[in-house]
Amino acid sequence: MEVMEDRDDDEILLSALRKKKGGNDGVEKASGGGELAVNDLGKGAVVRAETVVDRVERNGKRVFEDTEDDDVPLLSLKKIRTGSKNAKPKGAAVVSNSIGKGTAQAEDVDDLPLTSLKKRKEPVLVKKSSTLKRPSSLEDDRPLSSLARKRSSGSPNKRAVSVNHDDDLPLSSLKKKKSSGLEQRKIVPLKNPSAPKKVIKIVKKLKPQSPLVRRDEPRIASRKSDTPVEKKTVVRKAKPKAALKSKNNRLSKAKTSNSAAPSSVDIRKEEYVFVGGGEEDGERRWWQENMDGNEHRWQSLSHHGVLFPPLYEPVRVPLIYNGEEIVLHPAAEEVAMFYAAKLATDYVKKDVFNKNFFSDFKQTLRKNDRETFKRVKDFRKCDFSRMQEHLEAKKAEKKAIPAAERKKIREEEAERVKKYTVASVDGKEEKVGNFRIEPPALFLGRGEHPLMGKVKKRIWPEDITINIGPKDPVPECPIPGHKWGKVIHNKCVTWLAFWRDTITNGSKYVWLAADSKFKTVSDAAKFEKARKLHMYIEKIRKDYRTGWKSEDELVRQRSVALYLIDRLALRVGNEKGEDEADTVGCCSLRVEHLTFNDPDVVEFNFLGKDSIRYENSVKVERGAYLGLKKLSRKKKSSDDIFNRLTTSSLNEYLRSLMDGLTAKVFRTYNASLTLDRLLQQDGQQQNVNEQLVFYNQQNKEVAILCNHQRSLPKKHDEQMGKLSVKYDETIEWLRELERAATEMKYGRKDSADVTQWVHVKPDLKAEMTEEQRTAERKRAAEAPREKVVKRMKADSVHLAIARVHARIDKMKSEMQTKEDLKTVALGTSKQNYLDPRISVAWCKRNEVPLEKVFSKSLYNKFAWAMEVNKQQVAG
């Protein structure tokens, strides 16, 4: 147990991140086309290679000198996807075999130029802590709100507090000067704010930047009377520090409090601290109103119903069957068109897809066209290419519409649809999210979905249930001769319309948009719940660490599972049915998904949500390792590891620990906390652009933690190649300028001839047709560059050199970013997991306009977070 405890909780999180990164590196390395590094880019690759080398030299030592306990063997990180996500890793290149010995890793780096450094050393400080930390949040009850305030003065980039100790943190070197994705992989070891005192002593310089520790906020004295027992503890935080201590002691016996950290003073007012207040500070929170159980969510609700897709208009383009043309019955033609529309995709290569489609297609024929039904027996004799051509022609036609006309069409369409876009809830106008009924189509599941290719049938008004205020007018049914299936007035739910999916028999709903009150209120509540978890997390972690030694198998399973959820941000993993793709989450992990590598390293490899592969090699705490191993023993590879554990019982347990706590809260908590801490390292970024690069890098860390992947963009390699060529040309130009400068210097001249190779401009004439223009552009693009010699004065040469340097830096950074993000999806975490107040506070601190970080729709969705900050600023 001692062993297990010797790592800090924060460290856990961070190291999880790190490891995960390692995993991705593996991916990149193994993925053939993706590995642009040195080979694919030609000279451009030099850039990267240089970068890597520099990095290694600069940081190498620290980076690789890992300490014992966190030295995760990057080993075995195999690659995740090579382009197609479902593909099993082929080859699964093992990146390194140096498990356990820190030294071999430098070589790994050489191998993986673009990618990165996987690990970095752990700050000594983290390791030392052997006791549980005190819930620092107890002490601070800063109202949620305290979030970002405007900073009163000083340069935005300077932060008085520093997270780490110089000695043990690479950090300083990490602060990126040039933000290369690589460098940023070294995460600042966020030190746990609540780290035990002893640690603090060791690292004297460490400033208390702990976000958790805040003092200068007004305390709120009054509390709700109905505070549950556990909360009571929490409530204490309002008390003076002395009181704190006792509470802490109670909570976690051994812990000493570092609350005294003097520097709290350094905390800026405008800083939003994710792990701060929580809901216990007694403030009334509008977003928590009306959220309980079966209460009415609205009093009046009016809207215009839903919009149906246009009916199918038959075109009589034939199916070719066994060489003969067959004009299908309109209903069958429609279905055949669905298939034709997919001919260009990989779906048609899948047997399941074809089989499902053909079965449904025949059924349509049988119903509508007996003759053809009898004739069309063999799918392989069906040729849908004429239909495909027809669809393509139509697409081209649409594309050819002149811009002006297109705009007009668009406006008319917007007008037609307008009334459906809004609803009114309790007198307030709200946008409707998805008012369009899904059109019929072939069902395309993700991954190996058993139902792919089946026909998703058209939804008619009779299939729809409308939910509307009892006193509000029932929307008119838009299709003549039809009527709504049902009209109800259910005030306990927030949907406007409902229908049943014809494939899965699941429910489909029409909701209000993300910026509606319904959505934003629960969104805000979600983040509050996550913040609240911080007050319980220490106890929870302590419990599961104890639990995985339990005699009770259920307790053991639950404890190990919870550890994985907490540490790796796994989803809980409900059971799935026969008619769904075989994907898993934590509770549904099977023996086959894990590989054990002594000591204490577990390799995870499974398909998670959306059949995205989760592949990660992690050094876990000893107790968890032994627990997992034991749970896997004597089981077949297809057996559940957590066979006694259900998601319901896990959540039931969590609920007993904290009101409203469920497994998914951990994901939100860890994601937001990670971002919060990473963003604390405001660095040297000069301008807004660099700030954004920095922000995106931290966002990326979260995305990696949550395993938010995207498939390699189709043109990624091509685009990287172009960038690289451009880069080379720029370097060439730089060399020439430098040569000229030298020449002037030594020749004591004040001007020199400078040779520039320029691209040929296309010679476009007014009378040229489109094709001619295109051809001319192409010719110009491919023509050899022309030599231009000009006389430049010394001054302009020097000026040009400076500019070119700046451009080169920018290009490097862009290439690096592009490479780093090629298979990482940032959007999901930003939308769902990152408390927007963290980003808002960061923006304010660094004077980055909010709209640079939030798109318009996100800005609206998170209006509540901006408001909070504004109020703070004003107040």
Next chain:
DNA sequence: ACCCAGACTTGGAATAATCTTA
């Protein structure tokens, strides 16, 4: 105790809109 339907959140891909660049 389990099972399943219902309601709501989360997720990547496809598509549309906008910006960049030659």
Next chain:
DNA sequence: TAAGATTATTCCAAGTCTGGGT
């Protein structure tokens, strides 16, 4: 000024979690 690239939005599938029924 259009191709190309990037970014935002839409689409709808796939999760989570609760509660009610048996």
